Amino acid sequence: MGFITATADRLTIRNFTEAAGLFRTLGASGFRRFSTYRQATVAATITNTMFGFVRTYVMLAVAGSAVAVGGQAAGYDAAQLVTYVWAGQGLIGVVAMWGWTELADRIRSGDVVTDLLRPVHPVLGYLLPDLGRAAYALLTRFVVPIVVGALAFDMYLPQRAATYPMFAVSVLLAVLVCFAGRFLVNAAGYWLLDTRGVLMAWAVCAGVLGGLYFPIRFLPEWAATAVYLGTPFPSLLQIPLDVLVERDPPAGQLGLLGLQALWAGLLFTACVLVQRRAERRLVVQGG
Amino acid sequence: MNANGRHGGVNVIEAHGLRKDFTVRVRKSLLRRERRVVAAVDGVDLTVQRGQLLGYLGPNGAGKSTTLKMLTGVLNPSGGRVSVCGLTPVPQRILLARRIGVVFGQRSQLWWDLPLRDSYELLRHIYRVPAAEHAARLRRCRDLLELDPFLDTPVRQLSLGQRMRGELTAALLHGPEVLFLDEPTIGLDVVSKQAVRGFLAELGESGDTTVVLTTHDLADIERLCRRIVVIDHGRVVHDGGIDALHARYGSQRRVTVDFDTLPPALPALPGVHLESTTGPRLTFTLDGSASVGTLVSALSALGGLRDLSVTEPEIEEVIARLYRSDEGRAPS
Numbered sequence: 137m138g139f140i141t142a143t144a145d146r147l148t149i150r151n152f153t154e155a156a157g158l159f160r161t162l163g164a165s166g167f168r169r170f171s172t173y174r175q176a177t178v179a180a181t182i183t184n185t186m187f188g189f190v191r192t193y194v195m196l197a198v199a200g201s202a203v204a205v206g207g208q209a210a211g212y213d214a215a216q217l218v219t220y221v222w223a224g225q226g227l228i229g230v231v232a233m234w235g236w237t238e239l240a241d242r243i244r245s246g247d248v249v250t251d252l253l254r255p256v257h258p259v260l261g262y263l264l265p266d267l268g269r270a271a272y273a274l275l276t277r278f279v280v281p282i283v284v285g286a287l288a289f290d291m292y293l294p295q296r297a298a299t300y301p302m303f304a305v306s307v308l309l310a311v312l313v314c315f316a317g318r319f320l321v322n323a324a325g326y327w328l329l330d331t332r333g334v335l336m337a338w339a340v341c342a343g344v345l346g347g348l349y350f351p352i353r354f355l356p357e358w359a360a361t362a363v364y365l366g367t368p369f370p371s372l373l374q375i376p377l378d379v380l381v382e383r384d385p386p387a388g389q390l391g392l393l394g395l396q397a398l399w400a401g402l403l404f405t406a407c408v409l410v411q412r413r414a415e416r417r418l419v420v421q422g423g
Numbered sequence: 424m425n426a427n428g429r430h431g432g433v434n435v436i437e438a439h440g441l442r443k444d445f446t447v448r449v450r451k452s453l454l455r456r457e458r459r460v461v462a463a464v465d466g467v468d469l470t471v472q473r474g475q476l477l478g479y480l481g482p483n484g485a486g487k488s489t490t491l492k493m494l495t496g497v498l499n500p501s502g503g504r505v506s507v508c509g510l511t512p513v514p515q516r517i518l519l520a521r522r523i524g525v526v527f528g529q530r531s532q533l534w535w536d537l538p539l540r541d542s543y544e545l546l547r548h549i550y551r552v553p554a555a556e557h558a559a560r561l562r563r564c565r566d567l568l569e570l571d572p573f574l575d576t577p578v579r580q581l582s583l584g585q586r587m588r589g590e591l592t593a594a595l596l597h598g599p600e601v602l603f604l605d606e607p608t609i610g611l612d613v614v615s616k617q618a619v620r621g622f623l624a625e626l627g628e629s630g631d632t633t634v635v636l637t638t639h640d641l642a643d644i645e646r647l648c649r650r651i652v653v654i655d656h657g658r659v660v661h662d663g664g665i666d667a668l669h670a671r672y673g674s675q676r677r678v679t680v681d682f683d684t685l686p687p688a689l690p691a692l693p694g695v696h697l698e699s700t701t702g703p704r705l706t707f708t709l710d711g712s713a714s715v716g717t718l719v720s721a722l723s724a725l726g727g728l729r730d731l732s733v734t735e736p737e738i739e740e741v742i743a744r745l746y747r748s749d750e751g752r753a754p755s
Contacts, residue, residue: 154551161548169536172577250532252497255520256549415516416499 158256159264166268180229181280188225188281192289195221210353215292216381217351222285223380224348224373229277230270230307231314231372233346234339238262239322240331252415259407263315270311292381299382302389306376309396313371316403317342323407326414341367347374353383368399435601435633436471436494440503442657443489463489465657466503473600476627476634478648482746486657487637488527491603494635495525508600521550524594528606531586532593533578539589540574543596550597557596564592567622584615591619595626601633602626608640620646641738653745660745665738672744674736675708678715680722681730690721703729 170177199214212220239262242248251258285291294300321338325331343349346369352360353374364370375392378384384392443464448456464486471477481487492498493505496512496519505512510519525532533542547557565571568588573581581589587607594602604623608616624647626632638644644651644665651668653661661668668674682703689697689705694713698706707718715733722728 154548158548158551161545165534165537165541165545168541169534172536247530249492249497249527250525250530252516253495253520253523253525253532254549255517255551257517261549 162256162261162264163268163271166265166270167272168268169265170269170272177276181277184225184228184277185281185284188222188285189288191221191225192218192285210351211383212351212353212381213292215290216383218285218289219292219381220351220377222281222289222291224377225281225285226278227307227310227373227376228348229273231310232266232269232273232318233314233342233348233372234335236266236318237322237331237335239319240325240335243322243325244329244331257408257411259319259404259411262319263312266315267311274307294380294382296382296386298386299379299389302393303376303380306379306393306396309393309400310372310376312400313368313396313403314342316400316407317368317372319407320403320410323410323414326410341369342372345369346372347377351377353378364395368403371396371399433473434470435473435475436469436507436635438467438469438490438494438503438505441467441469441490441493441500441505442502443486443493443498444501462657464493464500464654467654467657467659469652469659469662471601471633471635473633474630475650476623476648477636478644478651479635479637479654480644480651480742481637481654485655487654488605489657490654491525491605491635491637495523495603496520521597522600524597524599524602526587526590526594526602526604526607528587528604528609531578531590533586533589535579536577538575538577539570539581539592542578542589542593546593546596552597556598560596560598561592564595567625568592568618584611584618587611587615588618591622595632599632601635604634604636604638606638607636608638608643616640616642623647641742645738653742655746668738668741668745669736670711672741674741675710676715676736677734678707678709678718679732679734680705680707680728682725683727683729686725686727690718690725692718692721 195209195217196214198209199212199217202209203214209217239248242251251261254261294303317338321334322331324334328334345352345363345367351374352363352370355363364374375396379389379392382389441464442462444460444462447459447461449459451457467486467490469490479487479490489498493500494507494512496507496516499513507519508522510522512519533539534545537545543557543561546552547554552560565574568591570588570592573585573589576585578586578589591604591607594604607623608619611619620643623634623636623643627634627647636643636648649664651661651663651665652659653668661671663671677698682705685700685703685705692713694710695718696708698708700706709715709718719731722731
């Protein structure tokens with residue numbers, strides 16, 4: 137892809153170490169930027185944890201009635217649903233489901249010009265700090281809800297050792313897919329003067345179709361399949377959580393990772409193309 | 424040709440017939456909108472040699488920033504040819520970015536929530552500057568721009584003057600060949616302005632960095648630029664030194680004299696006009712050809728001359744005249 141070649145023009149040792157330095161420092165910058173907002177982190181973690189309780193009671197009710205009629209709720213038992221909820225509450229902050237408007241704001245204010253004046257592809261220039269941000273969220277916003285959930289309820293622990301590395305890969309892919317989606321939604325600002333509508337549509341879709349409000353598997357199979365294959369949203373929360381609670385056998389887990397990777401590839405290609413189109417027609421407002 | 428000389432021969436910036444058209448929609452009635460093409464930059468020719476410090480002037484909306492954006496590769500020209508450091512800005516933007524530095528006075532390239540020190544460290548990696556080179560340049564900027572008191576303060580907490588000094592440093596840390604400054608002293612207090620100006624003057628004297636400076640602050644221009652390009656309505660209306668500007672737009676020197684008592688008759692000299700009389704004080708304006716010496720000796724021959732002062736023409740007045748002379752000309 138274009139942004140890779142722009143950053144590492146020739147693959148030599150020197151270029152490699154330089155690129156590694158760029159990745160490390162830009163990533164670290166994202167970590168540091170977000171770690172300065174401690175109160176925001178605390179507030180968000182508390183909110184995530186409180187909603188964890190609400191969602192857990194709803195899910196336990198669902199599981200309870202499912203057991204009453206002698207079955208599982210769409211393939212999940214009660215403990216799996218508890219893990220699904222609490223790990224999900226932790227992942228909200230890691231993938232940063234909503235609320236990222238940095239690019240749209242910079243387009244609107246015209247500051248995006250300075251992104252173009254740097255010798256780094258803008259997609260990469262936003263992605264690396266976002267990975268740093270995700271790492272920070274992993275240490276704070278991810279850990280707290282899981283600990284609270286584990287103390288308050290019986291959680292399902294993965295039975296297969298391979299599930300852990302698969303979950304880690306799945307979370308990384310989820311961060312990538314979510315970033316690319318947010319980047320595209322923000323980049324609408326190059327063409328629209330007001331991106332609030334698009335951002336809101338993203339937030340609603342990410343919540344409903346991403347598996348936050350309920351597991352997508354609760355839908356009829358044809359509908360669930362359509363959402364999985366037709367939209368990137370299940371890649372944000374649903375797939376990492378399904379991998380974690382071992383909703384599917386190992387082959388199914390791998391298939392889900394493949395689907396995530398496919399969406400990540402598609403969306404990043406779209407990001408690079410959209411960025412190229414945006415640059416071509418760029419008219420910076422004001423100034 | 425002295426192609427190897429410090430200021431000699433090498434064109435760092437070349438633009439020929441550079442133009443940029445914007446389409447604006449004008450509301451005609453409730454439903455009808457008319458598209459109209461406005462030329463923001465309308466055929467600018469510009470060559471800048473290595474080491475020059477060029478003042479790029481023009482009234483608001485003249486096309487200064489648009490030109491700068493085309494030179495830096497963030498805006499695609501609608502026509503004409505342009506090359507900066509031998510590169511074509513838009514298609515080779517990322518390559519060019521390594522070789523130029525840009526400060527837009529009203530935009531920030533620093534990270535809002537990071538201290539300056541961290542921003543600089545990031546820039547070092549983004550521009551892939553060897554650590555020793557980076558440290559040396561940063562040390563120089565810290566000394567000249569007095570950055571030390573706020574080097575560890577997050578950018579969002581800096582005052583405008585501090586931030587601008589930070590921005591200048593950020594633009595220079597990778598040792599750019601060309602520095603583009605778009606109104607770098609806008610909104611700064613006197614002390615900060617002087618710091619920035621002094622720094623640019625020193626940069627200009629070293630002769631390694633080519634500087635293109637747009638500003639509305641004419642003191643910047645007088646202090647810093649030997650060459651001035653003035654554009655208006657997207658066209659170059661002047662290209663030359665300050666002296667040439669004065670000569671061309673008929674700048675007038677003023678001679679103010681105080682007499683004990685007003686003399687009954689005044690000498691008539693070519694190119695000298697009496698501008699005003701207030702009590703015993705007379706103010707004359709002199710065209711470029713007239714001599715102050717001749718006027719003074721003629722006046723002192725009248726007797727009773729008490730005091731005398733000569734005022735050089737203000738650049739401000741010249742520029743105002745220049746802008747006004749184009750007023751009323753319909754934009755093409």
